[in-house]
Amino acid sequence: MSFKIIASQCTQCGACEFECPSGAIELRGDRYVIDPERCTECEGVYEAQQCASVCPVPKTCVPA
Amino acid sequence: MNAPIVSLESPTQTPSAGQLLTTAKSGGCASSFCGLSSRAAKIDSATWEKIKDHPCFSEEAHHHFARMHVAVASACNIQCNYCNRKYDCTNESRPGVVSEKLTPEQALLKVIAVANEVPQLSVLGIAGPGDASYDWAKTRATFERVSREIPDIKLCISTNGLALPEHVDELAELNISHVTITINMVDPAVGQEIYPWIFYRHRRYTGMEASKILHERQMLGLEMLSERGILTKVNSVMIPGINDQHLIEVNKWVTERGAFLHNVMPLISDPTHGTRFGLNGQRGPNALELKALQDRLEGGVKLMRHCRQCRADAVGLLGTDRGQEFTLDQIPPDLGYNGGKRLAYREVVERIRDDQLVAQNQAMTTLASMSVRGSLRVAVATKGGGRINEHFGHAKEFQVYEASQTGITFVGHRKIEPYCRGGWGEEGTLDGIIAALKGIDIVLCARIGECPKKQLIEAGIRGIEVFGYEHIETAISALYASENGIDLSQAIA
Numbered sequence: 001m002s003f004k005i006i007a008s009q010c011t012q013c014g015a016c017e018f019e020c021p022s023g024a025i026e027l028r029g030d031r032y033v034i035d036p037e038r039c040t041e042c043e044g045v046y047e048a049q050q051c052a053s054v055c056p057v058p059k060t061c062v063p064a
Numbered sequence: 065m066n067a068p069i070v071s072l073e074s075p076t077q078t079p080s081a082g083q084l085l086t087t088a089k090s091g092g093c094a095s096s097f098c099g100l101s102s103r104a105a106k107i108d109s110a111t112w113e114k115i116k117d118h119p120c121f122s123e124e125a126h127h128h129f130a131r132m133h134v135a136v137a138s139a140c141n142i143q144c145n146y147c148n149r150k151y152d153c154t155n156e157s158r159p160g161v162v163s164e165k166l167t168p169e170q171a172l173l174k175v176i177a178v179a180n181e182v183p184q185l186s187v188l189g190i191a192g193p194g195d196a197s198y199d200w201a202k203t204r205a206t207f208e209r210v211s212r213e214i215p216d217i218k219l220c221i222s223t224n225g226l227a228l229p230e231h232v233d234e235l236a237e238l239n240i241s242h243v244t245i246t247i248n249m250v251d252p253a254v255g256q257e258i259y260p261w262i263f264y265r266h267r268r269y270t271g272m273e274a275s276k277i278l279h280e281r282q283m284l285g286l287e288m289l290s291e292r293g294i295l296t297k298v299n300s301v302m303i304p305g306i307n308d309q310h311l312i313e314v315n316k317w318v319t320e321r322g323a324f325l326h327n328v329m330p331l332i333s334d335p336t337h338g339t340r341f342g343l344n345g346q347r348g349p350n351a352l353e354l355k356a357l358q359d360r361l362e363g364g365v366k367l368m369r370h371c372r373q374c375r376a377d378a379v380g381l382l383g384t385d386r387g388q389e390f391t392l393d394q395i396p397p398d399l400g401y402n403g404g405k406r407l408a409y410r411e412v413v414e415r416i417r418d419d420q421l422v423a424q425n426q427a428m429t430t431l432a433s434m435s436v437r438g439s440l441r442v443a444v445a446t447k448g449g450g451r452i453n454e455h456f457g458h459a460k461e462f463q464v465y466e467a468s469q470t471g472i473t474f475v476g477h478r479k480i481e482p483y484c485r486g487g488w489g490e491e492g493t494l495d496g497i498i499a500a501l502k503g504i505d506i507v508l509c510a511r512i513g514e515c516p517k518k519q520l521i522e523a524g525i526r527g528i529e530v531f532g533y534e535h536i537e538t539a540i541s542a543l544y545a546s547e548n549g550i551d552l553s554q555a556i557a
Protein backbone atom coordinates (compact mmCIF):
# COMPACT_ATOMS: atom_id res chain seq x y z
CA MET A 1 0.00 0.00 0.00
CA SER A 2 2.02 2.89 -1.30
CA PHE A 3 2.33 5.53 -3.99
CA LYS A 4 5.35 6.07 -6.23
CA ILE A 5 6.78 8.93 -8.32
CA ILE A 6 7.65 8.44 -11.98
CA ALA A 7 11.01 10.20 -11.89
CA SER A 8 11.27 10.84 -15.64
CA GLN A 9 8.11 13.03 -15.52
CA CYS A 10 8.66 14.69 -12.15
CA THR A 11 9.50 18.43 -12.18
CA GLN A 12 11.08 18.26 -8.68
CA CYS A 13 8.80 21.03 -7.46
CA GLY A 14 8.75 19.41 -4.00
CA ALA A 15 5.08 20.12 -3.20
CA CYS A 16 4.45 16.44 -2.39
CA GLU A 17 7.30 16.43 0.12
CA PHE A 18 5.76 19.02 2.40
CA GLU A 19 2.15 17.94 1.83
CA CYS A 20 2.84 14.32 2.81
CA PRO A 21 1.35 13.73 6.31
CA SER A 22 3.63 10.74 6.90
CA GLY A 23 6.98 12.32 6.03
CA ALA A 24 7.41 9.53 3.49
CA ILE A 25 8.77 11.64 0.62
CA GLU A 26 12.30 12.97 0.30
CA LEU A 27 14.75 14.19 -2.28
CA ARG A 28 17.47 11.63 -2.92
CA GLY A 29 20.06 13.01 -5.28
CA ASP A 30 18.04 14.66 -8.04
CA ARG A 31 14.80 12.72 -7.61
CA TYR A 32 11.95 12.62 -5.13
CA VAL A 33 11.28 9.18 -3.71
CA ILE A 34 8.37 7.80 -1.66
CA ASP A 35 9.37 5.42 1.13
CA PRO A 36 6.88 2.53 0.80
CA GLU A 37 7.41 1.65 4.45
CA ARG A 38 6.10 5.02 5.58
CA CYS A 39 3.47 5.77 2.89
CA THR A 40 -0.07 5.19 4.18
CA GLU A 41 -1.82 6.52 1.05
CA CYS A 42 -3.12 9.15 3.52
CA GLU A 43 -5.66 6.67 4.82
CA GLY A 44 -7.51 7.94 7.87
CA VAL A 45 -5.96 11.39 7.53
CA TYR A 46 -7.22 12.85 4.24
CA GLU A 47 -9.83 11.86 1.70
CA ALA A 48 -7.37 11.87 -1.19
CA GLN A 49 -3.67 11.12 -1.43
CA GLN A 50 -1.95 14.47 -0.93
CA CYS A 51 1.02 13.79 -3.22
CA ALA A 52 -1.16 12.79 -6.15
CA SER A 53 -3.63 15.65 -5.54
CA VAL A 54 -0.98 18.38 -5.62
CA CYS A 55 1.27 16.91 -8.33
CA PRO A 56 1.24 19.22 -11.38
CA VAL A 57 2.09 16.50 -13.91
CA PRO A 58 -0.65 14.00 -14.77
CA LYS A 59 0.08 10.30 -14.11
CA THR A 60 3.34 11.06 -12.33
CA CYS A 61 2.44 10.33 -8.72
CA VAL A 62 0.59 7.00 -8.92
CA PRO A 63 -0.18 3.80 -6.97
CA ALA A 64 2.92 1.62 -6.78
CA MET B 65 31.34 38.79 -16.65
CA ASN B 66 30.28 41.61 -18.92
CA ALA B 67 30.53 45.25 -18.04
CA PRO B 68 27.55 46.61 -16.13
CA ILE B 69 24.71 47.88 -18.29
CA VAL B 70 25.12 51.37 -16.91
CA SER B 71 28.67 51.83 -15.80
CA LEU B 72 29.46 53.93 -12.81
CA GLU B 73 31.40 56.28 -15.02
CA SER B 74 28.67 56.98 -17.53
CA PRO B 75 26.57 59.33 -15.41
CA THR B 76 29.51 61.67 -15.02
CA GLN B 77 30.34 61.76 -18.71
CA THR B 78 28.61 64.65 -20.39
CA PRO B 79 26.39 63.23 -23.08
CA SER B 80 26.75 65.01 -26.42
CA ALA B 81 25.91 68.32 -24.91
CA GLY B 82 23.69 69.66 -27.64
CA GLN B 83 21.89 72.91 -27.63
CA LEU B 84 18.78 71.15 -26.46
CA LEU B 85 20.36 69.97 -23.28
CA THR B 86 21.59 73.45 -22.55
CA THR B 87 18.10 74.71 -23.20
CA ALA B 88 16.61 72.08 -20.96
CA LYS B 89 18.94 72.93 -18.11
CA SER B 90 18.56 76.64 -18.56
CA GLY B 91 14.91 76.16 -17.61
CA GLY B 92 16.30 75.90 -14.10
CA CYS B 93 13.95 75.66 -11.19
CA ALA B 94 11.72 78.58 -11.92
CA SER B 95 8.91 76.40 -13.17
CA SER B 96 6.35 75.02 -10.77
CA PHE B 97 7.13 71.54 -12.10
CA CYS B 98 10.58 71.59 -10.60
CA GLY B 99 12.25 69.09 -8.35
CA LEU B 100 10.49 66.37 -6.44
CA SER B 101 7.39 68.49 -6.15
CA SER B 102 6.13 67.31 -9.51
CA ARG B 103 6.35 63.71 -8.40
CA ALA B 104 4.69 64.57 -5.15
CA ALA B 105 1.87 66.22 -7.05
CA LYS B 106 0.98 62.86 -8.56
CA ILE B 107 1.98 60.57 -5.67
CA ASP B 108 2.25 61.43 -1.98
CA SER B 109 5.78 61.52 -0.66
CA ALA B 110 5.40 58.49 1.64
CA THR B 111 4.34 56.36 -1.33
CA TRP B 112 7.10 57.80 -3.49
CA GLU B 113 9.64 56.70 -0.87
CA LYS B 114 8.28 53.16 -1.17
CA ILE B 115 8.43 52.95 -4.95
CA LYS B 116 11.25 55.26 -6.02
CA ASP B 117 13.78 52.45 -6.29
CA HIS B 118 11.42 49.62 -7.21
CA PRO B 119 11.61 49.12 -10.99
CA CYS B 120 8.36 47.12 -11.12
CA PHE B 121 6.30 49.64 -9.17
CA SER B 122 7.58 52.82 -10.81
CA GLU B 123 8.12 53.44 -14.50
CA GLU B 124 10.55 56.20 -13.58
CA ALA B 125 12.54 53.85 -11.32
CA HIS B 126 12.85 51.20 -14.01
CA HIS B 127 15.28 53.38 -15.94
CA HIS B 128 17.66 53.33 -12.97
CA PHE B 129 17.14 50.28 -10.77
CA ALA B 130 17.37 46.55 -11.21
CA ARG B 131 15.62 43.59 -9.65
CA MET B 132 16.53 39.98 -9.29
CA HIS B 133 14.39 36.94 -8.75
CA VAL B 134 15.60 33.82 -6.99
CA ALA B 135 13.90 30.60 -8.03
CA VAL B 136 13.38 29.04 -4.60
CA ALA B 137 9.59 28.57 -4.62
CA SER B 138 9.17 25.61 -6.94
CA ALA B 139 5.91 24.20 -5.62
CA CYS B 140 2.56 25.55 -6.83
CA ASN B 141 -1.01 25.06 -5.65
CA ILE B 142 -2.89 25.83 -8.84
CA GLN B 143 -2.72 24.89 -12.50
CA CYS B 144 -3.08 27.65 -15.09
CA ASN B 145 -3.76 26.94 -18.74
CA TYR B 146 -0.90 29.25 -19.76
CA CYS B 147 1.68 27.41 -17.68
CA ASN B 148 3.53 24.17 -18.29
CA ARG B 149 5.35 23.15 -15.15
CA LYS B 150 7.78 20.88 -16.97
CA TYR B 151 9.20 23.70 -19.02
CA ASP B 152 12.81 24.51 -18.26
CA CYS B 153 14.84 26.50 -20.73
CA THR B 154 17.55 29.13 -20.57
CA ASN B 155 16.52 30.87 -23.78
CA GLU B 156 12.94 31.62 -22.91
CA SER B 157 11.98 34.88 -21.28
CA ARG B 158 8.64 34.62 -19.58
CA PRO B 159 7.18 34.05 -16.13
CA GLY B 160 7.52 30.61 -14.57
CA VAL B 161 10.62 29.69 -16.55
CA VAL B 162 13.96 29.10 -14.79
CA SER B 163 17.21 27.35 -15.59
CA GLU B 164 18.16 26.25 -12.08
CA LYS B 165 16.16 25.97 -8.88
CA LEU B 166 17.83 27.15 -5.69
CA THR B 167 17.74 26.30 -2.01
CA PRO B 168 17.51 29.30 0.37
CA GLU B 169 21.27 28.96 1.06
CA GLN B 170 22.10 28.95 -2.66
CA ALA B 171 19.74 31.88 -3.18
CA LEU B 172 21.62 33.93 -0.57
CA LEU B 173 24.90 33.22 -2.35
CA LYS B 174 23.44 34.27 -5.68
CA VAL B 175 22.00 37.50 -4.23
CA ILE B 176 25.44 38.35 -2.80
CA ALA B 177 27.11 37.68 -6.16
CA VAL B 178 24.63 39.91 -7.99
CA ALA B 179 24.72 42.66 -5.34
CA ASN B 180 28.51 42.77 -5.61
CA GLU B 181 28.44 43.18 -9.40
CA VAL B 182 25.19 44.93 -10.37
CA PRO B 183 25.21 48.45 -8.88
CA GLN B 184 21.55 49.10 -9.78
CA LEU B 185 20.27 46.15 -7.73
CA SER B 186 17.55 47.34 -5.36
CA VAL B 187 14.93 44.60 -5.21
CA LEU B 188 14.87 40.89 -4.46
CA GLY B 189 11.69 39.15 -5.53
CA ILE B 190 10.46 35.60 -5.26
CA ALA B 191 8.22 34.82 -8.19
CA GLY B 192 8.24 31.07 -8.37
CA PRO B 193 8.80 29.17 -10.57
CA GLY B 194 5.87 27.85 -8.50
CA ASP B 195 4.12 30.08 -5.97
CA ALA B 196 5.94 32.13 -3.33
CA SER B 197 3.16 32.09 -0.74
CA TYR B 198 2.34 28.40 -1.19
CA ASP B 199 6.01 27.30 -1.00
CA TRP B 200 6.24 29.59 2.00
CA ALA B 201 8.89 27.86 4.10
CA LYS B 202 11.48 28.37 1.35
CA THR B 203 10.35 31.92 0.61
CA ARG B 204 10.57 32.87 4.27
CA ALA B 205 13.94 31.20 4.84
CA THR B 206 15.39 33.02 1.83
CA PHE B 207 14.18 36.45 2.92
CA GLU B 208 15.44 35.94 6.47
CA ARG B 209 18.91 35.03 5.26
CA VAL B 210 19.17 37.83 2.70
CA SER B 211 17.86 40.61 4.92
CA ARG B 212 20.45 39.68 7.56
CA GLU B 213 23.29 40.08 5.02
CA ILE B 214 21.95 42.95 2.90
CA PRO B 215 19.47 44.87 5.04
CA ASP B 216 18.74 47.63 2.51
CA ILE B 217 17.46 45.37 -0.26
CA LYS B 218 13.71 45.64 -0.86
CA LEU B 219 11.82 42.35 -0.65
CA CYS B 220 8.79 41.37 -2.65
CA ILE B 221 6.81 38.35 -3.75
CA SER B 222 4.58 37.46 -6.64
CA THR B 223 1.75 35.05 -5.95
CA ASN B 224 -1.47 33.60 -7.33
CA GLY B 225 -3.12 34.62 -4.04
CA LEU B 226 -4.62 31.30 -3.00
CA ALA B 227 -2.34 30.84 0.02
CA LEU B 228 -1.71 34.56 0.49
CA PRO B 229 -4.15 35.33 3.36
CA GLU B 230 -2.40 32.75 5.57
CA HIS B 231 0.90 34.65 5.35
CA VAL B 232 -0.01 38.33 5.28
CA ASP B 233 1.00 38.90 8.89
CA GLU B 234 4.34 37.21 8.34
CA LEU B 235 4.88 39.28 5.18
CA ALA B 236 4.38 42.43 7.24
CA GLU B 237 6.67 41.14 9.98
CA LEU B 238 9.42 40.32 7.44
CA ASN B 239 9.11 43.88 6.10
CA ILE B 240 8.01 42.73 2.67
CA SER B 241 6.83 45.99 1.23
CA HIS B 242 5.57 45.00 -2.23
CA VAL B 243 3.33 42.13 -3.30
CA THR B 244 2.11 41.19 -6.75
CA ILE B 245 -1.02 39.06 -7.14
CA THR B 246 -2.00 37.54 -10.46
CA ILE B 247 -5.74 38.09 -10.83
CA ASN B 248 -7.22 37.08 -14.17
CA MET B 249 -10.90 37.04 -13.25
CA VAL B 250 -13.51 38.03 -10.70
CA ASP B 251 -16.12 35.65 -12.10
CA PRO B 252 -15.66 31.88 -11.63
CA ALA B 253 -17.33 31.25 -14.99
CA VAL B 254 -14.39 33.05 -16.61
CA GLY B 255 -11.99 31.45 -14.16
CA GLN B 256 -12.85 27.91 -15.13
CA GLU B 257 -11.62 28.65 -18.66
CA ILE B 258 -8.23 29.58 -17.19
CA TYR B 259 -7.74 27.32 -14.15
CA PRO B 260 -8.38 23.55 -14.52
CA TRP B 261 -7.73 22.90 -10.82
CA ILE B 262 -6.51 24.25 -7.50
CA PHE B 263 -5.16 22.48 -4.41
CA TYR B 264 -6.65 23.99 -1.27
CA ARG B 265 -6.93 22.74 2.30
CA HIS B 266 -5.75 19.26 1.42
CA ARG B 267 -7.90 18.61 -1.58
CA ARG B 268 -8.03 19.28 -5.28
CA TYR B 269 -10.93 21.35 -6.58
CA THR B 270 -11.93 21.71 -10.24
CA GLY B 271 -14.37 23.74 -12.36
CA MET B 272 -16.45 26.58 -10.95
CA GLU B 273 -15.76 25.56 -7.37
CA ALA B 274 -12.00 25.92 -7.87
CA SER B 275 -12.28 29.39 -9.39
CA LYS B 276 -14.77 30.54 -6.75
CA ILE B 277 -12.35 29.65 -3.93
CA LEU B 278 -9.40 31.20 -5.78
CA HIS B 279 -11.34 34.41 -6.39
CA GLU B 280 -12.39 34.72 -2.73
CA ARG B 281 -8.85 34.13 -1.47
CA GLN B 282 -7.40 36.65 -3.95
CA MET B 283 -9.83 39.37 -2.89
CA LEU B 284 -9.27 38.62 0.81
CA GLY B 285 -5.50 38.70 0.35
CA LEU B 286 -5.64 41.99 -1.53
CA GLU B 287 -7.82 43.59 1.16
CA MET B 288 -5.55 42.34 3.95
CA LEU B 289 -2.46 43.77 2.25
CA SER B 290 -4.15 47.12 1.64
CA GLU B 291 -5.17 47.31 5.31
CA ARG B 292 -1.53 46.83 6.33
CA GLY B 293 -0.18 49.43 3.92
CA ILE B 294 1.72 46.88 1.81
CA LEU B 295 1.77 48.07 -1.79
CA THR B 296 0.07 45.71 -4.22
CA LYS B 297 0.36 45.23 -7.93
CA VAL B 298 -2.27 43.17 -9.71
CA ASN B 299 -1.05 41.27 -12.75
CA SER B 300 -3.70 40.18 -15.25
CA VAL B 301 -2.95 38.01 -18.26
CA MET B 302 -4.98 39.26 -21.22
CA ILE B 303 -6.42 36.24 -23.03
CA PRO B 304 -8.39 37.26 -26.14
CA GLY B 305 -11.89 35.77 -26.21
CA ILE B 306 -11.63 34.57 -22.60
CA ASN B 307 -11.01 37.47 -20.24
CA ASP B 308 -10.05 40.47 -22.40
CA GLN B 309 -13.30 42.37 -21.90
CA HIS B 310 -13.71 40.92 -18.41
CA LEU B 311 -10.50 42.67 -17.29
CA ILE B 312 -12.48 45.91 -17.19
CA GLU B 313 -14.49 44.35 -14.34
CA VAL B 314 -11.31 43.02 -12.71
CA ASN B 315 -9.89 46.54 -12.83
CA LYS B 316 -12.95 47.88 -10.95
CA TRP B 317 -12.74 45.23 -8.24
CA VAL B 318 -9.03 45.71 -7.58
CA THR B 319 -9.33 49.50 -7.67
CA GLU B 320 -12.03 49.28 -4.98
CA ARG B 321 -9.82 47.04 -2.84
CA GLY B 322 -6.88 49.39 -2.75
CA ALA B 323 -4.52 47.94 -5.36
CA PHE B 324 -1.67 50.33 -6.15
CA LEU B 325 -1.02 49.23 -9.74
CA HIS B 326 -2.75 47.13 -12.38
CA ASN B 327 -0.51 45.42 -14.91
CA VAL B 328 -2.32 43.95 -17.90
CA MET B 329 0.07 41.62 -19.70
CA PRO B 330 -0.36 39.84 -23.01
CA LEU B 331 -0.81 36.05 -22.97
CA ILE B 332 2.34 34.37 -24.27
CA SER B 333 1.18 31.33 -26.19
CA ASP B 334 3.03 28.92 -28.45
CA PRO B 335 2.51 25.20 -29.13
CA THR B 336 6.20 24.55 -28.35
CA HIS B 337 5.66 25.72 -24.75
CA GLY B 338 3.39 22.72 -24.19
CA THR B 339 0.77 24.73 -22.27
CA ARG B 340 -2.96 24.01 -22.61
CA PHE B 341 -3.47 27.36 -24.35
CA GLY B 342 -0.42 26.85 -26.56
CA LEU B 343 -1.58 23.43 -27.66
CA ASN B 344 -5.20 24.36 -28.33
CA GLY B 345 -4.24 27.36 -30.46
CA GLN B 346 -5.34 30.09 -28.06
CA ARG B 347 -3.65 33.26 -29.32
CA GLY B 348 -2.23 36.16 -27.34
CA PRO B 349 -3.17 39.79 -28.07
CA ASN B 350 -1.01 41.94 -30.36
CA ALA B 351 0.60 45.17 -29.15
CA LEU B 352 -2.22 47.37 -30.45
CA GLU B 353 -4.98 45.24 -28.86
CA LEU B 354 -3.12 45.33 -25.55
CA LYS B 355 -2.73 49.08 -25.70
CA ALA B 356 -6.40 49.59 -26.61
CA LEU B 357 -7.46 47.66 -23.51
CA GLN B 358 -4.95 49.50 -21.32
CA ASP B 359 -6.27 52.80 -22.63
CA ARG B 360 -9.84 51.76 -21.75
CA LEU B 361 -8.73 51.02 -18.20
CA GLU B 362 -7.28 54.49 -17.62
CA GLY B 363 -9.06 56.30 -14.81
CA GLY B 364 -9.04 53.52 -12.22
CA VAL B 365 -5.99 52.26 -10.40
CA LYS B 366 -2.71 53.33 -12.02
CA LEU B 367 -1.66 51.09 -14.90
CA MET B 368 1.75 49.53 -15.24
CA ARG B 369 2.86 49.57 -18.85
CA HIS B 370 6.56 48.82 -18.50
CA CYS B 371 6.37 45.13 -17.48
CA ARG B 372 8.70 42.82 -19.41
CA GLN B 373 7.10 39.57 -18.17
CA CYS B 374 10.39 38.33 -16.85
CA ARG B 375 11.57 34.91 -15.81
CA ALA B 376 11.41 33.59 -12.26
CA ASP B 377 15.23 33.91 -12.16
CA ALA B 378 15.70 37.21 -14.01
CA VAL B 379 18.57 39.55 -13.04
CA GLY B 380 19.15 43.18 -14.07
CA LEU B 381 17.27 46.17 -15.41
CA LEU B 382 13.82 45.15 -16.66
CA GLY B 383 14.65 45.14 -20.35
CA THR B 384 17.71 42.95 -19.93
CA ASP B 385 18.47 39.65 -18.31
CA ARG B 386 21.93 38.98 -16.87
CA GLY B 387 20.83 35.78 -15.14
CA GLN B 388 23.22 33.65 -17.16
CA GLU B 389 26.20 35.53 -15.69
CA PHE B 390 25.22 34.43 -12.20
CA THR B 391 24.60 30.70 -12.34
CA LEU B 392 25.78 28.79 -9.27
CA ASP B 393 28.76 27.21 -11.06
CA GLN B 394 30.23 30.71 -11.54
CA ILE B 395 29.93 31.78 -7.89
CA PRO B 396 32.62 30.97 -5.29
CA PRO B 397 30.92 29.20 -2.34
CA ASP B 398 32.51 31.49 0.28
CA LEU B 399 31.70 34.81 -1.43
CA GLY B 400 31.10 37.71 0.98
CA TYR B 401 28.95 40.79 0.40
CA ASN B 402 30.65 43.96 -0.76
CA GLY B 403 28.21 46.83 -1.13
CA GLY B 404 30.75 49.25 -2.66
CA LYS B 405 29.31 49.40 -6.17
CA ARG B 406 25.71 49.68 -4.99
CA LEU B 407 26.65 52.45 -2.59
CA ALA B 408 28.59 54.39 -5.23
CA TYR B 409 25.72 54.06 -7.70
CA ARG B 410 23.20 55.34 -5.16
CA GLU B 411 25.28 58.47 -4.76
CA VAL B 412 25.29 59.30 -8.46
CA VAL B 413 21.79 58.11 -9.32
CA GLU B 414 20.08 60.86 -7.35
CA ARG B 415 21.86 63.41 -9.51
CA ILE B 416 20.97 61.58 -12.72
CA ARG B 417 17.33 61.46 -11.67
CA ASP B 418 17.21 65.13 -10.78
CA ASP B 419 18.71 65.97 -14.18
CA GLN B 420 16.15 63.75 -15.82
CA LEU B 421 13.33 65.34 -13.89
CA VAL B 422 14.42 68.81 -14.96
CA ALA B 423 14.54 67.58 -18.55
CA GLN B 424 11.10 66.01 -18.25
CA ASN B 425 9.55 69.10 -16.75
CA GLN B 426 11.13 71.31 -19.37
CA ALA B 427 9.79 68.99 -22.05
CA MET B 428 6.31 69.26 -20.53
CA THR B 429 6.53 73.03 -20.48
CA THR B 430 7.64 73.00 -24.10
CA LEU B 431 4.72 70.84 -25.16
CA ALA B 432 2.23 72.84 -23.15
CA SER B 433 3.41 76.03 -24.83
CA MET B 434 2.48 74.74 -28.29
CA SER B 435 -0.93 75.18 -29.76
CA VAL B 436 -0.95 72.13 -31.99
CA ARG B 437 -2.94 68.96 -32.03
CA GLY B 438 -2.09 65.43 -33.02
CA SER B 439 0.19 62.90 -31.48
CA LEU B 440 3.53 61.34 -32.28
CA ARG B 441 4.52 57.80 -31.46
CA VAL B 442 8.23 57.34 -30.81
CA ALA B 443 10.26 54.18 -30.18
CA VAL B 444 13.46 54.64 -28.17
CA ALA B 445 16.59 52.47 -27.96
CA THR B 446 17.95 52.80 -24.42
CA LYS B 447 20.05 50.88 -21.98
CA GLY B 448 18.93 52.81 -18.93
CA GLY B 449 19.40 56.13 -17.20
CA GLY B 450 16.51 57.73 -19.09
CA ARG B 451 18.65 58.48 -22.14
CA ILE B 452 18.77 57.49 -25.81
CA ASN B 453 21.98 55.52 -25.43
CA GLU B 454 21.61 52.25 -27.34
CA HIS B 455 22.55 51.54 -30.94
CA PHE B 456 19.71 50.51 -33.23
CA GLY B 457 21.45 47.27 -34.10
CA HIS B 458 22.11 46.27 -30.48
CA ALA B 459 18.62 46.97 -29.11
CA LYS B 460 16.69 43.98 -27.79
CA GLU B 461 13.62 46.12 -27.31
CA PHE B 462 12.33 49.63 -27.93
CA GLN B 463 10.52 51.70 -25.32
CA VAL B 464 7.48 53.38 -26.80
CA TYR B 465 6.40 56.91 -25.93
CA GLU B 466 3.45 58.93 -27.10
CA ALA B 467 3.80 62.70 -27.37
CA SER B 468 0.92 65.10 -27.60
CA GLN B 469 0.28 68.60 -26.37
CA THR B 470 -0.77 67.18 -23.00
CA GLY B 471 2.57 65.51 -22.41
CA ILE B 472 4.88 62.59 -23.08
CA THR B 473 3.65 59.23 -21.88
CA PHE B 474 5.43 55.91 -21.69
CA VAL B 475 3.00 53.51 -23.34
CA GLY B 476 4.90 50.22 -23.52
CA HIS B 477 7.74 48.41 -25.16
CA ARG B 478 8.29 46.23 -28.20
CA LYS B 479 10.59 43.24 -27.94
CA ILE B 480 12.76 42.45 -30.96
CA GLU B 481 15.60 40.22 -32.09
CA PRO B 482 18.70 42.47 -32.24
CA TYR B 483 19.52 43.48 -35.81
CA CYS B 484 23.29 43.11 -35.50
CA ARG B 485 24.81 39.77 -34.75
CA GLY B 486 28.55 39.45 -34.98
CA GLY B 487 28.81 42.89 -36.55
CA TRP B 488 26.48 42.28 -39.50
CA GLY B 489 22.89 43.27 -39.91
CA GLU B 490 20.56 40.50 -40.96
CA GLU B 491 17.80 41.05 -43.49
CA GLY B 492 15.21 38.66 -42.04
CA THR B 493 15.67 40.22 -38.62
CA LEU B 494 14.95 43.68 -39.98
CA ASP B 495 11.60 42.51 -41.37
CA GLY B 496 10.73 41.28 -37.87
CA ILE B 497 11.79 44.61 -36.34
CA ILE B 498 9.71 46.57 -38.86
CA ALA B 499 6.70 44.39 -38.04
CA ALA B 500 7.26 44.95 -34.30
CA LEU B 501 7.37 48.72 -34.90
CA LYS B 502 3.88 48.85 -36.39
CA GLY B 503 2.21 52.17 -35.64
CA ILE B 504 5.51 53.89 -34.73
CA ASP B 505 6.42 57.18 -36.48
CA ILE B 506 10.02 57.61 -35.39
CA VAL B 507 12.80 55.47 -33.88
CA LEU B 508 15.35 57.30 -31.73
CA CYS B 509 18.70 55.64 -31.16
CA ALA B 510 22.32 56.48 -30.38
CA ARG B 511 23.45 55.23 -33.79
CA ILE B 512 21.82 53.65 -36.82
CA GLY B 513 23.38 52.34 -40.03
CA GLU B 514 22.44 53.68 -43.47
CA CYS B 515 21.00 50.36 -44.63
CA PRO B 516 18.45 49.78 -41.87
CA LYS B 517 17.63 53.49 -41.93
CA LYS B 518 16.72 53.25 -45.60
CA GLN B 519 14.56 50.19 -45.12
CA LEU B 520 12.76 51.75 -42.17
CA ILE B 521 11.95 54.76 -44.36
CA GLU B 522 10.46 52.43 -46.95
CA ALA B 523 8.19 51.11 -44.18
CA GLY B 524 7.20 54.67 -43.22
CA ILE B 525 9.34 54.84 -40.07
CA ARG B 526 12.15 57.34 -39.60
CA GLY B 527 15.29 56.29 -37.75
CA ILE B 528 16.97 59.30 -36.12
CA GLU B 529 20.34 59.44 -34.36
CA VAL B 530 20.91 63.18 -33.89
CA PHE B 531 19.46 62.96 -30.38
CA GLY B 532 21.94 60.27 -29.36
CA TYR B 533 22.72 60.29 -25.58
CA GLU B 534 20.06 62.96 -24.98
CA HIS B 535 17.37 62.67 -22.28
CA ILE B 536 14.43 60.78 -23.77
CA GLU B 537 11.82 63.43 -22.96
CA THR B 538 14.02 66.32 -24.09
CA ALA B 539 14.50 64.70 -27.48
CA ILE B 540 10.85 63.81 -27.92
CA SER B 541 9.61 67.29 -27.06
CA ALA B 542 12.09 68.82 -29.51
CA LEU B 543 11.02 66.33 -32.13
CA TYR B 544 7.35 67.08 -31.51
CA ALA B 545 8.04 70.78 -31.90
CA SER B 546 9.95 70.39 -35.14
CA GLU B 547 7.32 67.99 -36.53
CA ASN B 548 4.81 70.74 -35.96
CA GLY B 549 7.02 73.36 -37.57
CA ILE B 550 7.83 75.18 -34.36
CA ASP B 551 11.20 76.76 -33.71
CA LEU B 552 11.97 75.50 -30.24
CA SER B 553 14.19 78.41 -29.24
CA GLN B 554 11.28 80.75 -29.97
CA ALA B 555 8.76 78.52 -28.21
CA ILE B 556 10.75 78.34 -25.01
CA ALA B 557 11.70 81.98 -24.99
